[in-house]
Amino acid sequence: xxxxxxxxxxxxxxxxxxxxxxxxxxxxxxxxxxxxxxxxxxxxxxxxxxxxxxxxxxxxxxxxxxxxxxxxxxxxxxxxxxxxxxxxxxxxxxxxxxxxxxxxxxxxxxxxx
Amino acid sequence: xxxxxxxxxxxxxxxxxxxxxxxxxxxxxxxxxxxxxxxxxxxxxxxxxxxxxxxxxxxxxxxxxxxxxxxxxxxxxxxxxxxxxxxxxxxxxxxxxxxxxxxxxxxxxxx
Numbered sequence: 151x152x153x154x155x156x157x158x159x160x161x162x163x164x165x166x167x168x169x170x171x172x173x174x175x176x177x178x179x180x181x182x183x184x185x186x187x188x189x190x191x192x193x194x195x196x197x198x199x200x201x202x203x204x205x206x207x208x209x210x211x212x213x214x215x216x217x218x219x220x221x222x223x224x225x226x227x228x229x230x231x232x233x234x235x236x237x238x239x240x241x242x243x244x245x246x247x248x249x250x251x252x253x254x255x256x257x258x259x260x261x262x263x
Numbered sequence: 264x265x266x267x268x269x270x271x272x273x274x275x276x277x278x279x280x281x282x283x284x285x286x287x288x289x290x291x292x293x294x295x296x297x298x299x300x301x302x303x304x305x306x307x308x309x310x311x312x313x314x315x316x317x318x319x320x321x322x323x324x325x326x327x328x329x330x331x332x333x334x335x336x337x338x339x340x341x342x343x344x345x346x347x348x349x350x351x352x353x354x355x356x357x358x359x360x361x362x363x364x365x366x367x368x369x370x371x372x373x374x
Contacts, residue, residue: 192351192364193306206360240305248355248362251296251308 173241286352
């Protein structure tokens with residue numbers, strides 16, 4: 151199994167909603183990432199978990215809250231988002247860190263109304 | 264902060280023509296990776312280069328890492344319609360805890 155699975159594929163939410171994005175991998179990878187990608191732009195790093203501990207937070211607003219329940223799962227909790235947060239949210243994993251290739255999930259296309 | 268620029272931003276080629284995208288970093292890189300993202304898809308890893316002056320080939324794709332480890336290139340020989348997509352380089356500075364993605368080059372192949 152060399153896949154990173156993300157759910158849901160599409161999400162529409164209002165600015166007062168609370169929702170969660172989910173990511174799962176069964177490759178035994180110990181580094182997991184959340185990226186945000188706007189249309190026609192490169193992916194931008196949001197968070198890095200290394201061995202289930204948050205190791206990098208790229209100054210992301212607190213309305214985004216990551217969680218790593220175990221080594222296979224990564225969640226991104228969303229609350230009180232703004233329309234400008236609409237983007238493709240990509241989860242990725244790698245064996246241990248940035249020295250190895252990243253495996254990306256297919257992403258969640260998020261629209262905030 | 265570290266910046267990774269790619270040129271060109273867009274490239275339209277006739278099928279069968281060659282294509283090259285260039286990646287330039289403002290700082291020396293420990294390694295550089297290349298990813299391909301098809302329209303509507305997600306980035307897919309192509310290759311990683313680590314050594315100064317390294318050249319790697321994958322079928323019609325040739326990847327180079329500059330001697331100063333601040334630039335890289337991807338060359339595709341005889342493009343095919345399956346090569347359509349955006350090609351991103353991604354580099355990591357020494358001791359850096361981030362992989363900075365380049366601005367990307369969007370390739371269109373005209374049949």
